[in-house]
Amino acid sequence: MEHPEEYRNRAEEFVCELTEEFYMNRAGLKDSLNASEIYMNYRDLFEKETVLQLLQPVRSLRHNDSPETSGRMLYLAAFAADGFMDMAVRELTDRIVSSETQAVVEFENRKLPFRMTPVVLANEPNARAREQLEARRQEVLSELNPLREERIACLHSLAGDLGYGNYRSLYADIKGLDLDVLADKMEQFLDETDSVYTHNMEKAASTYLDMPLSDVSRHDISYLFRGVEFDRMFPGTNLVTSLEATVSGMGLGRESYPNIHIDIEIREGKSPRAFCAPLRVPDKIMLVLMPHGGYDDYHTILHEAGHAWHYGSVLPEQEFEYKYxxxxxxxxxxxxxxxYLAINENWLSEYTQGPRLEEYMRFSTLQKLYMLRRYAAKLLYELKLHAGDDISVMPGEYSSLLSDALKISHPGVYYLDDLDDGFYAAQYLRAWIFEGQLRDFLVQRFGERAYAYPETGEVLKELFSRGQEFTVEELAGRLGLASLDLDPLYEEIDNNLRI
Ligand SMILES: [Zn+2]
Known part of the structure; x- marks a missing residue:
């Protein structure tokens, strides 16, 4: 391996080039995607020997106390190992992506790109039509599953190449995740929120789908949570101005952030999924969004703004590992x-309009609870999938874990489609938990309208300025909070969804 400093510099170039490439493609500024080519140009970063060399000190450092270097080394080793895995399955990934992009389904006498089907499902009020479209979707998914099985088998055996017993222990180690503790907490969460979830979900199924919960399937969920009823509360014309006023209130106004660029232009080829692309941290941060109406646009712009203000506030002299x-x-x-300002009663009464606020609070908290339970079940499933057990039982495991947690039938055919690499599900869960803690911390200090004061902005700026130097557990410790404490989440659910 080259000198570590050289490796870092090259890694930074690679990350920036790749981010730029994805940005250009997803923003609709370029119709091809040359990610593979970029990987090839930087393949020296992910050679097995190099990766093993970077991984080697990680385990010993875990037991050693020199947090300054260990954090950076761990992050760099995780980057290298992750890149090694991606690189090795790159062709399979490309084949899956292009098959998906090219797949077409027949629906109501017209041909529909497979990729468009989720959008159609979310806007199709007729349950019978959703069911028919779903049947076509599942044909495509079944055809893709052999490729996905090959890819997963390959990833599992690569974990062995890096010296780990299985994929699960590789990722637990490089991401520093205590997956067992998290799984215990989430299992308990599933138990404790079971009745409040079921009760509210039964009501929601009847109100928004006119169906008993027992008849609802996975493909009905996006229509259930489409929330057409609340569209008038969230007019598109106020989308950007409400964000601007919100950040201004915290003293983080756009005039102090010329490095953050918001792009809400409607463009052909622009991805319907919003994203934040930190092209250069902190100098050039893009927030890209294609509004389609309704509460979801507000959730999305605020979510991506959270990323943008975070990356845009990182100290320029911060280390590469902590920036990217x-x-x-x-x-x-x-x-x-x-x-989740868009679930805050005060924020909503200031920034939205109409008489349905209370109903919407319940609705969107239920959606959040649904997501938490969904990711809890996904984590439990992934722990089984990635422990290296017999893959042939996994469709059944997926189906029973997800269906039990959500009280909605989930077909096994999704068992490798409904999956992100590298236990990203665990990262989301830890983020939901820490967000609850951080919000509670700010509310304790500055009140329910914490978002309206520059003092809050000061606390956030300080946190943001370090990039991702600390883990969420470390951040909780620095704020004097317990590690992964779910109480604020329980409290929010209890307040908003009380039976
Ligand atoms: Zn995000």
Missing amino acids: LGDNSVTESYAFLFQ
Whole structure:
């Protein structure tokens, strides 16, 4: 391996080039995606020998107390190992992505790109039509599953190449995740919120779908949570101005952030999924969004703004590892902190209009609870999948874990589609938990309208300035809070969804 400093510099170039490439493609500024080519140009970063060399001190450092170097080394090792895995399955990933992009389904006598089907499902009020479209979708998914099985088998055996017993222990180690503790907490969460979830979900199924919960399937959920009823509360014309006023209130106004660029232009080829692209931290941060109407746009712009203000506030002299790598639960927590202003009663009465506020609070908290339970079940499933057990039982495991947690039938065919690499589910869960803690911390200090004061902005700026130097557990410790404490989440659910 080259000199560590050289490795870092090259890694930074690689990350920036790749981010730029994804940004150009997803923003609709370029119709091709040359990610593979970029990986090839930087393949020296992910050679097995290099990765093993970077991984080697990680385990011993865990038991050693020199947090300054160990954090950076761990993040760099995780980057290298992750890149090694991605690199090795790159062709399979490309084949899956292009098959998906090219797949077309027949629906109501027209041909529909497979990729468009989720959007159609979310806007299709007729349950029978949703069911028919879902049947076509599942044909495509079944056809793709052999490729996905090959890819997962390959990832599992690569974990062995890096000296780990299985994929699960590889990721637990490089991401510094205590997956067993998290799984215990989430299992308890599933138990404790079971009745409040079921009760509210039964009501929601009847109100928004006119169906008993027992008849609801996975493909009905996006229509259930589409929330057409609340569209008038969230007019598109106020979307950007409400964000601007919110950050201004915290003393984080856009005039102090010329490095953050907001792009809400409607463009052909622009991805319907919003994203934040930190092209250069902190100098050039893009927030890209294609509004489609309703409460979801507000959640989305606030979420992505949380990422943007985080990356845009990082100290320029901060180390590469802390600017671009590290614990992604941190940036997701800040994104959630901004996003869930759209469930804050005070914020809603200031920034939205109409008489349905109370109903909406219940609705959107239920959606959040649904997501938490969904990710809890996904984590429990992934722990089984990635422990290296017999893959043939996994469709059944997926189906029973997700269906039990959500009280909605989940077909096994999704068992490798409904999955992110590298236990990202665990990162989201830790982010939801820490967001609850951080929000509670701010409310204790500055009150329910914490978002309206520059003092809050000062606390956030200080946190943001370090990038992802600390994990969420470390951040909780620095704020004097317990590690992964779910109480604020329980409290929020109890307040908003009380039976
Ligand atoms: Zn995010």
